[in-house]
Amino acid sequence: MNAEQILSIIKTSEGCVFWPYCKFKTGYGNVRFNGKKMRAHRVVYLLTKGDIPDGLFVCHKCDNKDCINPDHLFLGTNSENILDASSKGRTRRSKLSEDDVSAIREITASRLMKQDDVVDMFKCSKATIWRVCNNLNYPVRKEIK
Numbered sequence: 816m817n818a819e820q821i822l823s824i825i826k827t828s829e830g831c832v833f834w835p836y837c838k839f840k841t842g843y844g845n846v847r848f849n850g851k852k853m854r855a856h857r858v859v860y861l862l863t864k865g866d867i868p869d870g871l872f873v874c875h876k877c878d879n880k881d882c883i884n885p886d887h888l889f890l891g892t893n894s895e896n897i898l899d900a901s902s903k904g905r906t907r908r909s910k911l912s913e914d915d916v917s918a919i920r921e922i923t924a925s926r927l928m929k930q931d932d933v934v935d936m937f938k939c940s941k942a943t944i945w946r947v948c949n950n951l952n953y954p955v956r957k958e959i960k
């Protein structure tokens with residue numbers, strides 16, 4: 816969706832404006848914006864009020880997770896911003912997907928990169944890379960489809 820489409824939903828009423836489309840399991844509105852899946856109320860905040868600083872997240876005065884009325888949104892902190900950060904890849908990723916695992920095996924087998932560079936690239940520990948290369952147990956990320 817584009818900004819205009821999203822903002823046209825807000826214009827339609829006073830009071831809570833409930834996101835009329837798809838929702839995340841968590842109850843937040845789910846919107847594809849700029850090619851990314853985002854929470855609808857965050858997009859509305861970005862469009863109407865501006866940037867959301869790192870470490871802060873958009874809260875609801877009205878406690879309705881799917882409400883996108885900008886007047887009901889404010890920046891706050893709570894434990895949820897940790898979840899949010901990890902979903903956007905801002906936190907260090909420790910688990911690997913199956914694709915990562917095959918890529919790591921290929922890269923290390925071909926000796927194209929130093930192990931330290933592989934560690935950097937996949938944002939996991941040296942021990943994890945070592946375990947992958949030696950076919951031992953390693954943390955695997957469950958892909959959410």
Ligand SMILES: [Zn+2]
Nearest residue numbers: 831877882887
């Ligand atoms: Zn509301």
